[in-house]
Structures are given as structure tokens and as C-alpha cells.
Amino acid sequence: MPSLSRRHFLGTALAAPVIGASASSLASPRPSSFEFVFLTDPHIQPELGAVEGVKQCFAKVNEMKPAFVVTGGDLIMDALAVGEARLHRQWELWDEVMKTLQPTAYHTIGNHDVCGWSPKSVLKNDHADYGKKLFADRYGTGRTYRSFDHGGWHFILLDSIALGEDGGYKGWIDDAQLAWLQGDLEKVGRQTPITLVTHIPFYSVWHQVIQGPQITLGLGALVGNVREFRKLLAAYNLRLVLSGHGHISERIQFDQVTYLQGGAVSGMWWKGPVHGNPEGFVHITCHQDGSFEDRYIGYDWAPRR
Template sequence: MKKSNLLAFAFILISFNAINYSQTRNEENKADFTFVFCTDIHLETERNAVQGFTQAIDTINKLQPKFVITGGDLIMDALGQTYERADSLYNLYQEVTKKIQMPVHNTMGNHEIYGIYKKSGADTTNPEYGEKMFEKRLGKSYYSFDYDGWKFMVLNSIEDTKKSKYIGLIDNKQIDWIKEELAKTDSKTPIVISTHIPFITAFAQKYTGSTVANDSSLVVVNSKEVIDLFKGYNLKLVLQGHLHTVEDIYIDGIHFITGGAVSAAWWTGPNMGFEEGFMFITVKGDEFDWRYVDYGWQVE
């Protein structure tokens, strides 16, 4: 095989059950900055979830990252609950996260969407129906911010099918917005994406079988279209949630990291061998390291 053809193949690294990864492999390098990606908190009044999340926050504060990105599924839940239940959980989340000592950038998950399951009995004319509850309480469902030469793009990967279910999708409005954002971004700028529903995962292949396709509620169905928008740009990292597992899939110079879960198995213990935890990411120049932090929560 010609060398040029060989190089055309994507290099794929899939890592399950890993607790850390280093691009530089040099732990002595001083970090430019650090940040936390904590996903799938599933905050509720039951199962000692408040105590568990508070313990995670205490650990985060001790690590002193520059900021925190949440990966969605912040509460449990708004999809199929009454307005009163959803409202109380959003209020609880906002109250508990006041303990975080650094800026928090929220990603919307499916469990933050109010009332789209019929069992909720929600009125579709309610001004907080669907994604509007998140937007009213926590801000835009997709946006970008910059930190120390890196660009972070937080996406809304949830699409209401209007059939009492959701799928993973980046809609056309966001596609246009991404194009606009990239048009004003230097091609050398390192870029990080946060999405609740994964772009790329080997979840179904690992846990069900090698020929099984991922369900449309487990992955973003148009992820290839979205990733292709970043050709010619320096997309380094896609941070993903939803699956309560840890993965690092490396394709074409991009790491697709599924970030475990603060709640592990929804506050009942480890999930598929993964403890309650979050990602601690160290940035040096245009490279990064990561490690999954088990913050020590024990189910009572």
C-alpha cells in the first residue's frame, strides 16, 4: 500500500475503563489552565442526590479549575413530570450550584426539556414548555465562549419529535450558527464542543454487539454533517454525556470523550463499572490531558 493511501485512513483509538489520557505524556508541563466537565448529575430530592452532588462540588472547588462545563441531564427530571416537580428541580439545581466557586457553563440534556412526554400532562401553550424552561432558567441552549486562546461551543443536541420522544440532532438553525461562528474563528484556534448526546460512541458495540447500530436517542443522527463543518479548523475535543460511561475515541485528530456521570447509575452506585465522577481537563498550549475523578461518593 502506498504511504499516501495509508495516511488517508483514520486512526481510531477507543479506550474504555480508562481513568486518564495524556497527549503530551509530560506531567511536568505546567498547565495553562484547567477545567471540569461534569455531566449527568440527575439532581433530585431523593436518593441522597443533593448530598452526592454537594460532595462532587466540594471536590471540584478543591481542584480549583478555571470554569466548569456541565454536560446535560442536570435534573431528574422535567420530561414527564408536572410543572411543579420540574420547577422545584430547576430551583434546586440553581440553589445547589451556587456552591461552585467558578463560572459554570451549562449544556442542556434531554431531562431538562419540560413536558414533552404525555404523562406530564403539560400544556403545550405554557411559556416554559419544552426547551423554554431551560432557556428561561439557565440561559441559551447553544452558545460559545472563549478562554485563553481556546474556543468552546456548547450545543443543543436534543430534538423534540412531537411524538412524546426525543432524538439526538443538531437542527438547521444551529448548523447556520456554527457556520457563522467558524467564519469569525481563526483556523488555528483550538476548539472544544460540548454536547449532551454523543456525536460518536462505541456504546452499542461494546454492550450489545459489534454489528448493532446506535439508536437515534443515543447518538446525534447528523453528527457527520456537523463534524464536517469543522474541516480546516482545529477541532480538538468533543465532550459528550448521556451514556453514563467513559470513552475516549480518537478519529482524525479529534477526541470524542464521553464523560461518565456525576450520578453514576442514577445515584444507586457504579454504572457498568464506572464510579460517580467527572472529567478534569488540563490544557497546555493547544494540547490537553484528562482524568476521570472519582470523588468518593458511597451509596448509603
């Protein structure tokens, strides 16, 4: 989640901003459809039973036997403003819990997975772990965005985290990645249904739902340059944009695209549910015609007090 919104986040009333028409149903899969799980913002840490919580979440995912898992970023509690020992401890804990997840997982980078990109950073840009190196070495074969195909669908995992002018992060897709995205989409063609994953959302309305229409969102909350490449995406068969970051469950439908924020495995950083939405993940069934069904599934976590 955006670090700056923490105070607001802790002080808001319960509500469930689920926007637009719901495509959710519990219909059994049609032939040649497949199921996957999107789980985001696990924020692993030594405190508040987070390791046990993620393992409990993964056990529920394993029971469902999805074809694969996509994560939405913020795998660890925080790399932005911690020292070396805590940084590595969190990644060790993540590696430990990942041993219990049975399906193949594809990981998206979140802001809290980036080392030192904060005005309050402890590790500076001369440190070996500064920036995205640890994530890239682990999951991106040196790169922090990628795509893959499954069951007639194309999946694109973007890196929505850029370095802001103040030394902190901002939501932005950089030019090198946009050039790669254009090439990737050209290879996929205009018929194949596409799911795109971005830690920081393209659009979101829950801030306005809670705080009123006058609220203005900054680059810490949304991807700032999405307007510049919307036309590129609109030319293809994009159906679903999955995001994390806000830790809320939210749906926006615009044209044929559903923008879904997938709640959070960690709820409110392991302190309880967010806006009444339990700690959980999203189960998605994709069909060959580009349609899909999704449902949010809690894993019955009891927060430690």
C-alpha cells in the same frame, strides 16, 4: 441517558469501554496552560441523597480550583415526563447546589432538562414551561447554545436536543444552530484549538462493546445528523468533543479529535457506579498547542440503599 435504554442499562455486566489511545497523564501544567472541569449528568432530585451528592462533588471541584466548569446536561433528574410541582422542585434544588460551586459554570442542555418532550409527557405544549424555556431563561439568555473563549481556546456548547416525530426528543443539531455554528467557527478561524460540548454524543461504541456489533443505535443515543456537518468541523482545529448522556466513561480518537464521554456525577441515577466507573467528573488541562490531558476523578460517593 437515553430513557429507552434503561432496562438494558440496569442489566449489563461491568466493563470499562475506554477506546483508543489514552492521552491521560498527571503531568504538571506547562506555562500558559489552564485547567477546567467537565461534569455531566448530575440529575438532581429530592431522593437518594442527590443534593448531598452533588454538593460533595462540587466540594471536590472547588478544591481543585479550575479556571471554570462546563456542565454536560441533564442537570435535573427529569423534565420530560413530570408535573409542574416536581419540575420546579428539581430546578430549585439545582439552584441550591449551584450556590456551593465556586468557579464560573457554563451549562449545556440535556434531554432531561427539556419539559414535556416525551410520549409520556405530563405537561403538554400549551403549558408555559413546555420545551426548553426554563433552561434558556436560566442559562442561555433565551438561547440554548453559545460559545466563549478562554486561554487561547474556543469553547462551543451545542444544544443537541431536538423534537422528534413521536413527540419525544431526538439527537439532532437543527439548521438555525448549524448556521450559527458556521458563523461562530468563521470568526474563530482555523488555528484556534476548539472544545465542543454536546449532551448527546456524536459517536459511541459502548453499546457495541456490551451488546455486540449487531446493535443499531437510534436518534435517542447519538446525534443523527453529525455526518452532515462533519466536513464543516473538519476544516477547523477541533480537538476535543465532550459529551454526557450515556453515563459511561469512553474515549474515541479519530484523526486529531478526541471524543470523550465524561461518566456521570449521578453514576447510574444515584443507584451506584456505571460499568465500574465511579460517580465523578473529568479534569482537563489545555495547552496552547492544542494538546490536553484529562483524567476522570471520582468524588467518593457512597450510594444510598
